[in-house]
Amino acid sequence: MEPTDEYQLISKKPRNPFIRSCLHAVCLNETALKNLLSLWRKWKQNQSLGHGYSPLRELFAHLKDVRPWGPQDRLKMLDWDEHFAGRITDQPHAIEIELWYRHSPQKRLASQREVTALVEQAGGQVHTSAVIEQIGYHGLKCTVPTDVLLDLARGNFGSVHLVRSANVMYLRVTGQGLPIAGPPIDAVSGGDSPLPASEPVVCLLDGVPAANHPLLQGRVIVHDPDDLLSNATVDELKHGTWMASAAVWGDLGSNEPAARRPVLVRPILTPSDETADRSEELPATELVPDLMWRVFRELFEGKGTEAPAGSQIAVVNLSVGDPASPFDSILS
Structure with a gap:
């Protein structure tokens, strides 16, 4: 859609002048996924969708693409030029990897080992891991060389195995919180206000x-x-x-x-x-x-x-x- 007062482009010089959004379909099994993709291809070729599936044409008419979860979904979007501005490029950079949460501890351990190996193969290092069962969260905090980020920025997903791993849900180039700048505090004293009492709320x-x-x-x-x-x-x-x-x-x-x-x-x-x-x-x-x-x-x-x-x-x-x-x- 085009930008509005409510939805604006985050970059001053966007590569794409429109704002994209995604719908995520959870399929019951792989057969259902293959069926959905087959129906999408038939609709693109102006073929009949078959008995019972014709209402999907109204949905497909509003979609640009239908595809399985892939690298472009795992990589959280950001303005690359803005990210690299002010960064020291000759040292490792922090990334945050969110894994698909597995209910089995054995499967969680196996997926973490696989992704850790991919990080190390890329010349990086895993520093922290966390599992929060109550919210279904499994994450890794890592550092990787600048070359890895440059490949991601160029869209060279084929050379970054991390972003292609089926165990990775999201790869955030940075999990840092960047606060906005504020004004200087020039006052030299706290005036005549008495010091506070009681407990903080x-x-x-x-x-x-x-x-x-x-x-x-x-x-x-x-x-x-x-x-x-x-x-x-x-x-x-x-x-x-x-x-x-x-x-x-x-x-x-x-x-x-x-x-x-x-x-x-x-x-x-x-x-x-x-x-x-x-x-x-x-x-x-x-x-x-x-x-x-x-x-x-x-x-x-x-x-x-x-x-x-x-x-x-x-x-x-x-x-x-x-x-x-x-x-x-x-x-x-």
Whole structure:
């Protein structure tokens, strides 16, 4: 369809001026799949579809293609030029692989071994794996050489066995969360607002804030179990500081008093070694669903013998986006 006010092209210079969408048909078995493909070919050749199948013509008239799940479906779409801008190309790049979830532990292990072997054959390395049975999730976080990404960008799927594996549901070129830039915080003090009291009810999932900043000192509680602060210098603590300021003060130009409760910050962003300017992203070894699963349990259930970090939290702010996963198909 053509772009509208609601649906816009994500690239300023798109290769295709239209917006595509997909329908996913789940077939009962391979025979049903072959039958569907046969009917599609007959319709393309203006042949009769046979008794009982004629209503499919109304569906086929709206379709550009009917095909099995393939490499172009596994590779989550993104703007390649935008992805490579600012990236350091002579070092490995993070990718996130979501496998088809198998209910059998033996089959999950076999599929993970097969995909791990393909990653290593491509010169890459698997750093993290996660299985979340409750939501049917099985993922791997890997790094691969730049050449692999360049082949994907050129559409050379034949040379990238990973994107052709039947065990792979999605291959995301990056699972990083790239936050937008924010304004500088120029205020030198927190004004006359009294320091907060009581327990926090707002939790911010973002970068590590500069907790000693005049606007934030005594107003934020940082819960950093992954020690992301150790990977950053003070001048790199940007997005978490901006967002913490917004949570504590709202619009600085409105001169409103600060929040009466402290804000709990659970850092999930850290400066990236993959980018020239070390922009804040999710850690290269983290799988997003697994991280969120773990974070919410830390907050509300605790971890092992540790008490919950935020059982009284009522609002969670997550102002982080993933440019490699636009809402263009199935949500994980």
